[in-house]
Amino acid sequence: MSGFKLRTFGGKAPQIYPRLLPDDMAQVATYTRLDSGRLEAWKTNDDTVSVTITNTATISANTKTLFRYNSSVWIAHDDELDIIRSPLAEDSHDRIYLTGFGGSSGYPRVTTATIVGSDTYYRLGLPKPGALDGVTLSPATSANADTEVPQARSYVFTYVSFYGEEGEPSTALTAQIVSVHSDQSVVLDFPTNPSGGLNFATGALKRVYRTDSSGTYRFVADVPIASGTYEDSVSDANLGEALLSSTWEAAPDETSADHPDGPLLGLIPVPNGFLAGFSGQTVAFSESFQPHAWPDQYKFSVMADVVALAPLGSGVLVLTKEKPAVIQGADPAAMSMTEIDSTQSCVSKRSVVDMGQYVLYASPDGIAMADESGINVITEGLLSRDQWQELVPSTIVAFSWEGHYIGFYNDGSESKGFIFDPRGGKNSYVKLDFHATAGYNDLENDTLYLVIGTDIVKFAEGSTNQTFTWRSKKFYGSRPGNPSVARVECDAYTPNPTFKLYADGDLKHTQTLTSSNLFRLPAGYKANEFEVEVSGSVPINEICVYESPEEIDG
Secondary structure: OOEEEEOOOOOEOOOOOHHHOOOOOEEEEEOEEOOOOOEEEOEOOEOOOOOOEOOOOOOOOOOOEEEEEEOOEEEEEOOOOEEEEOOOOOOOOOOEEEEOOOHHHOOOEEEOOOOHHHOOOEEOOOOOOOOOOEEEEEOOOOOOOOOOOOEEEOEEEEEEOOOOOEOOOOOOOHHHOEEEOOOOEEEEEOOOOOOOOOOOOEOEEEEEEEEOOOOOEEEEEEEEOOOOEEEEOOOHHHOOOEOOOOOOOOOOOOOOOOOOOOOOEEEEEEOOOEEEEEEOOEEEEOEOOEOOOOOHHHEEEOOOOEEEEEEEOOEEEEEEOOOOEEEEOOOHHHOEEEEOOOOOOOOOHHHOEEOOOOEEEEOOOOEEEEEOOEEEEOOOOOOOHHHHHHOOHHHOEEEEEOOEEEEEEEOOOOEEEEEEOOOOHHHOEEEEOOOOOEEEEEOOOOEEEEEEOOEEEEOOOOOOEOOEEEEEOOEEEEEEEOOOEEEEEEOOOOOOOEEEEEEOOEEEEEEEOOOOOOEEOOOOOOEEEEEEEEEEOOOEEEEEEEOOHHHHOO
């Protein structure tokens, strides 16, 4: 053994036997920031965050959702919610759309700026109305019966929410077709309004349509939601636009008779103003710029239960319990689906992170990267499948931050985290010594907020550095040796970093570092295998360990 000099520093690669690691890679790398090639510490988390949570929510270790609605209102919840902002430009209500409330027993929801602070939500979409209770002529007999050919009419109506969202029409009954003369009007009797989470506040409507001479349903009138009847005396010339919402079903909800696979989950936005979600093995899309409307013909069935959706290029990545798929298209009425030839299933919905040009998620074998060219396990050279499984990947919760994949896991004995940089090569993987249960990546302010215990913190934005620990590979020499000197070059030495030397697995020396001067190592032993460990919060540029002082500067 002559010695070794380290001038670049990498992350962990647990899959590789410590003796076979590249010279600058690590057995241990905790809180080490490696972007620059030298050893640096990550900043501590900023725990001075002050935010206003909606009034029925509390932050705890059970919190699974955190969302910044605006600078004064945050949403927190113990359910795994998917929350997206309105796809409508200049939405006067500032709506957001949510799935995941109550899991399989809940229903998709919508809320607005004026009510979100009080945790008020409404159902996403409008129900199909029951058939009209009655359609009658007034007067019952026409004075023109012998001189006119009556017009046959059929009537339907829709519900329109306070937000102006319109649902699908009621069923037109053959028995309710009426023959109308010019001296008659038609009286409609509406069924009782439905209830249960619907936004039928003042301003909500019943919208009446009737057939024209060509059989097309056209707008007749808007009727206040509380009205039980309406008398139609509108002439054909004054009829309005044709009915557009004939297929605008509400999003799948908890009504098992209609939706046996449960409510819509996993809500994501898709370019061109529409949304996507899933229920069981079904992927559904909304109408463009009508996020409350989910036509049945915009649904796709996949081969296994869907775990999560993510935007990918010109379409949607569908991650399932088996093979993934991709659904592509720019119009929800013209999408096409292709199964991806990959066995990398998704084991954790909350591990799925949109990284921009690609998607990362937890698979059974490691972190999988999905892009338009396919799917690959990108931790393959760092972690074996068994080592990855030790983290219990089904528990992983992850977030994107500055191009890094920030993940947290619970293996049953510890709850910790890791940082994975898919761009980093040998600098890709380091550990975090804390655990978060929820988070929100605030792109506007370039801040990752995390829920740690009962606190909301800003990741790596504290005023001080973390204390990192970095342990080298095992340097092996076929000739037993005894290094006598070492030197560690830092930018500064306050607070003092620490150096440790291990020989054949035993700790031989601990040095508190105060300068870049050489320091002596203990004599009196011979060993074949040496490793060093440094810890501290100041940047380290170089570590040298040799048998003689002359070798260090040689």
